[in-house]
Amino acid sequence: MTSGTETALRVIDLITGGWRAQALYTAVKLGVPDAIESGRTTSAALAEGAGADWDGVHRLMRFLVSLGLFQGDERSGYRNTELSRAFCEGPSSLKDMCLLYGEEFYTAWGHAYSAISTATSGFEAAFGESFYSYLSRNEDVAERFQNVMNAGNIFFHKVPEVVDFSGDKTVVDVGGGGGELLAVILATVPDARGTLFDRPHMIPEARRHIAGSVGLSRVDFVAGDMFEGLPRGGDIYLFSRVFAGWDDDAIVKTLSHCYTGMKDRSSRLVILDRLVSDEDCSPMSALWDLHLLITIGGRHRSLENFTSVLGRAGFEVECTAELPSDTTAIVARKCNPDS
Numbered sequence: 001m002t003s004g005t006e007t008a009l010r011v012i013d014l015i016t017g018g019w020r021a022q023a024l025y026t027a028v029k030l031g032v033p034d035a036i037e038s039g040r041t042t043s044a045a046l047a048e049g050a051g052a053d054w055d056g057v058h059r060l061m062r063f064l065v066s067l068g069l070f071q072g073d074e075r076s077g078y079r080n081t082e083l084s085r086a087f088c089e090g091p092s093s094l095k096d097m098c099l100l101y102g103e104e105f106y107t108a109w110g111h112a113y114s115a116i117s118t119a120t121s122g123f124e125a126a127f128g129e130s131f132y133s134y135l136s137r138n139e140d141v142a143e144r145f146q147n148v149m150n151a152g153n154i155f156f157h158k159v160p161e162v163v164d165f166s167g168d169k170t171v172v173d174v175g176g177g178g179g180e181l182l183a184v185i186l187a188t189v190p191d192a193r194g195t196l197f198d199r200p201h202m203i204p205e206a207r208r209h210i211a212g213s214v215g216l217s218r219v220d221f222v223a224g225d226m227f228e229g230l231p232r233g234g235d236i237y238l239f240s241r242v243f244a245g246w247d248d249d250a251i252v253k254t255l256s257h258c259y260t261g262m263k264d265r266s267s268r269l270v271i272l273d274r275l276v277s278d279e280d281c282s283p284m285s286a287l288w289d290l291h292l293l294i295t296i297g298g299r300h301r302s303l304e305n306f307t308s309v310l311g312r313a314g315f316e317v318e319c320t321a322e323l324p325s326d327t328t329a330i331v332a333r334k335c336n337p338d339s
């Protein structure tokens with residue numbers, strides 16, 4: 001093959017990437033991976049089970065086999081691969097991610113040109129309201145989004161390895177969401193205590209999760225607004241994936257509450273987030289940064305950006321540590337610990 005042809009094929013591959021995502025989404029929406037597991041292995045059986053047209057399912061399966069997502073054919077029957085099995089129902093299933101990305105987020109990405117040209121949310125252009133306001137009105141989508149966030153939790157179990165929570169410390173998990181991270185920390189560090197701080201509507205879900213995992217004896221729940229104030233007396237203030245939707249001034253405000261709330265000179269602030277950089281940025285971080293713009297008009301930040309925002313609130317970076325899923329832990333302390 002000439003290099004010109006190779007280039008053309010690579011370009012066509014990029015141009016048609018959205019088609020591949022939608023074909024996969026359709027198979028997941030039709031329930032194909034679970035149906036194959038339960039023994040429906042021909043297009044006719046898959047189509048019947050999903051109430052769909054045989055011809056469409058047959059052509060979809062032919063394409064997805066060619067991509068390596070499924071194996072087999074009409075005669076021998078279709079089989080799941082390691083890839084398609086990731087979408088079967090189960091605790092770490094990526095099914096909800098595929099459905100949310102194939103529906104609301106795909107529609108939002110349809111407005112990528114205006115979103116990127118104006119650096120504003122494509123979701124709002126598409127749906128006429130913010131993503132979070134849409135979630136507050138659509139319980140099933142909100143549940144799907146929570147499952148997507150949980151699927152991204154794969155770095156949580158490593159957090160106690162890079163941050164020292166031992167020694168009777170109190171961890172204030174700001175924007176602690178459903179309580180999954182705090183539960184992991186308390187399960188790993190038996191003498192740690194936790195305060196989960198979030199908006200009022202998140203507290204019942206967090207309480208339910210923590211009650212069912214590590215129990216409630218070492219946890220307080222505080223409902224509030226991190227821009228108005230934070231619980232005082234914490235040894236470690238944790239901000240996991242909470243800053244993407246806010247501008248620098250808003251973040252400085254929250255960090256300033258953290259500054260006045262810290263217990264003593266040994267207290268630390270920990271940010272867990274995906275970072276971007278202009279040199280050698282991983283495609284995943286750069287893509288997710290764009291995705292934040294399209295969905296919530298937000299962004300990922302560089303380490304320099306976080307360092308500057310922390311500096312404005314009186315903090316300096318003590319160290320950083322890499323976590324799975326392209327996530328970085330930034331540990332910061334007061335520049336002047338006696339203030």
Ligand SMILES: Nc1ncnc2c1ncn2[C@@H]1O[C@H](CSCC[C@H]([NH3+])C(=O)O)[C@@H](O)[C@H]1O
Nearest residue numbers: 175176177198199224225226227240241242
């Ligand atoms: N103003 C606010 N004050 C407190 N929490 C907030 C505020 N705005 C958003 N949040 C919460 O910030 C969280 C961001 S999602 C991140 C959840 C969790 N820390 C994790 O890593 O899985 C959500 O739970 C929001 O409810």
